[in-house]
Amino acid sequence: MKLLLDSTRCQGYGLCQEPAPELIDLDEWGYAQVRVTDVAKGDEAAAEAAVAACPNSALRLGK
Template sequence: MRIQTDEARCEGHGLCADVAPEVYDLDDDAVVVLRHEVLPENLGAKAEAGARACPVAALRVIA
């Protein structure tokens, strides 16, 4: 499982990081960054919840 980010779409709302701080963070410019290069299996549901929370659909979880 991996996460695809569209940094150009990210508006820095931070909802992904609020929902899944184990998976997502924001950099100093309020652009989403991933906490893991390879997503641990136990964080899959959190990653999906964080992606769904994004109001501009800048995140996609790929199985």
């Protein structure tokens, strides 16, 4: 599973980082930066929660 970010949709709310701090960093303005693209089996729930938390659908899961 891959965690993908469309940075043009990110508005810097930072809500995605809360459920998945090991996968997503925030820059100094609060915009998401995916730290880990290839999500490990143990982090799948956190990645799904991060995708669900994004109000602008900037994150998605892919194969």
